[in-house]
Amino acid sequence: MKAIFCLLMFISAGLFAQTTKVDSLQHLLASAPNVEVRIDLLTSLSLSYSTLSLTKSEQLAQEALTLAQPIGYGKGIASSYNALGICSSIRGDYSKGLDYFMQSLRLRESLGDQSAIASTHSNIARIYTYQHDYDHALEYALKSMDAKRKINSTKQLGLGYINIGGIYMNKKNYALALTMFSTAHDLFEDRKMTVEQGWALVEIAKVYDALENYPEALNMALRAKGKLDLKGDVFTAGEVFRLIGAVYHHMGNRIEASRYLRTAIAMSDDNEDSNGRIMARRQLADTYKDAGMLDSALYYQEQCLVLNAEIFNTEKARQMATLEKVYQTESKDRELREKNDKLRFQATVISIISVLMLVLAVLGYISYHYYRDKRKTAKELEKLNDEISNKHVEILVQTEELEKANEEVRRINESLEQEVQHRSERIRQQNQMLIEYAYFNAHNVRGPLARILGLAGLMESEHSVELVKEYNVRIHQSALELDKVVREINNKLQYEH
Structure with a gap:
């Protein structure tokens, strides 16, 4: 918007x-x-x-x-x-x-x-x-x-209806919003105002998107794209591409959604559209998150946080400059206002300290739950590593026993060349079987172990409690899968042995 x-x-x-x-x-x-x-x-x-x-x-x-x-x-x-x-x-x-x-x-x-x-x-x-x-x-x-x-003025009236409809959209009164946008569209259509019809269609598409009528939302957005001057007005172009990308995301079409949202990001970056830069990246992060591409989602989510911080710092600098200007214009009355200035300063300090204490309390609460879940996950990973190590020791012991058996066979049958060849062939087959088991171990263990490591890495930089819990559940699932693979290997070795 x-x-x-x-x-x-x-x-x-x-x-x-x-x-x-x-x-x-x-x-x-x-x-x-x-x-x-x-x-x-x-x-x-x-x-x-x-x-x-x-x-x-x-x-x-x-x-x-x-x-x-x-x-x-x-x-x-x-x-x-x-x-x-x-x-x-x-x-x-x-x-x-x-x-x-x-x-x-x-x-x-x-x-x-x-x-x-x-x-x-x-x-x-x-x-x-x-x-x-x-x-x-x-x-x-x-x-x-x-x-x-x-x-x-027809144009001004139509834009007024769009403005009021946007407010009702934010209040989630979609019925009134749709009425306002449709009224504006009809006014523009009667006067054959093509570009203005495009603006109204963009807003109508947003209503249908909010109502989860995604086919109609996409239809309206594409109609708007055909009516608007996207080359002449880059801000509107960025808005339309973000909207189409969001609708494709809701429809589950990740490829088309990411294509339109990447275009919207490039447009907003080129034209210093701060809000557009954040919205397009947030929508793309949601698209990748829903598609299970957590690394890409995290990348764009981090970009959103950086942009938000930049805007916050700009606003803070402006407020400080305003305070300095007020101080300079009132310098002639400084002695008379000294007590009031001191009280205002103290109130500001108290307010800042109160806000900081509240923020620290919230961060402390979030950090406590985050690190508690992190410690729990670390313990589970340690337990899993111990189990893997024990299984590995068992495999080495079995391998050593096989080698001792082979040595005993060679010592007993030194004089029997044919029997030696027969036993040697059997040992070669057993060794090949161990190689196959080792390959099976490396191939099947690597998948769940890599997922565990990847999810643990995401948890280190994640601040959302809900996402941390979700990562914990996925780590547990991968650990169970890894345990199943290790047990299967052990069972096969025991059966062949």
């Missing part, structure tokens, strides 16, 4: 990220007649670049804001904040994005621009959706619809 979120914000601003439009705007920027026009062109360029280069998009929006603030150009300041909010949201910095959108909304409400107000309400609603605050998300989505009805 992150890619559709970004796309709808761009459409709500009335812009498309097309290379031809970028060239046209840059040409107009070079001959801007005044600073207000230059600011408007810079914000338009920023939104167009948001699907091409986030770094360039942020630079253009910041330049527009720097020009607009000194002259008090309200429309330009609001548009700059909106563009910066979009860039922050695409990067996954939702708190910073929400701050920018709120500043933009206040200015646009003072200016009375209904179209701009509607788009900003939609953007704020989506931010709250990704923060799982669905009540606030629905509140701002409905405010956006009120503003869109005033401007009487």
Whole structure:
């Protein structure tokens, strides 16, 4: 949903990220007649670049804001904040994005621009959706619809229905979600708006996927793929490929699922789509996990954890920078506020310590169960190794007894050449039988023993209690299989002996 979120914000601003439009705007920027026009062109360029280069998009929006603030150009300041909010949201910095959108909304409400107000309400609603605050998300989505009805735009109304449907999807009210998305699709179909129909079909496919109607979900997703401009809008392309991959995963088609999800990963990596990068990798990890390919699943799960950590660190750095800025702006009142600052600092420290204690308690609980299960598994492996060693000793003893018997035969029958040849042939056959048994031992013991070692390796880096238990069960099953093989070898040796 992150890619559709970004796309709808761009459409709500009335812009498309097309290379031809970028060239046209840059040409107009070079001959801007005044600073207000230059600011408007810079914000338009920023939104167009948001699907091409986030770094360039942020630079253009910041330049527009720097020009607009000194002259008090309200429309330009609001548009700059909106563009910066979009860039922050695409990067996954939702708190910073929400701050920018709120500043933009206040200015646009003072200016009375209904179209701009509607788009900003939609953007704020989506931010709250990704923060799982669905009540606030629905509140701002409905405010956006009120503003869109005033401007009487079919496209904006359709996008509003999609936005509200997305919120109902997150609330798991699939019936209302399907109604909203279908209404949007019908509006776009009546006006022959092909690309917009594709957006609605993507969301309808998600509803059917949630309802486990996978054939219909795949049908809708492929229809959407045929209507959307996948080359011109890489964020939507990544969203569609993730969706199709997820549906194929649910249908049990691992090959097609992994193909689409790998394509989605490449797209999200190339376009700095933080949420898309995490979602595609998580879906691919689930696909490999369900297919029993635990090494591949673990690889992509670890990549998800790394990406989550990167986003968390970025958010933490932004919060620290914000605190520093507040401290600097209040430096003149420092003496009067010293006591309050001290109390706030103490409250922050107490909060951090409380959170850390809670985290440590949870980690301690998880670690206790993990290491307890790990010790139990280690003991079972040690017991199994002892049994294997004992069986090996028994085989060596039997081999030594056979060698002694052969020596006794040769000593007794030195004068009987024919008997010696007969006995020698029998010894050769017995030795061949031992070689075959040794090959049988190496071939059949290696399989379950390798599974035991592989699962033990996975348990060392696994933090999920449920997965550790599952690995423990599989190790026990492999140990039983290995014991069965060893007993079978022993029985055959005893029978032949």
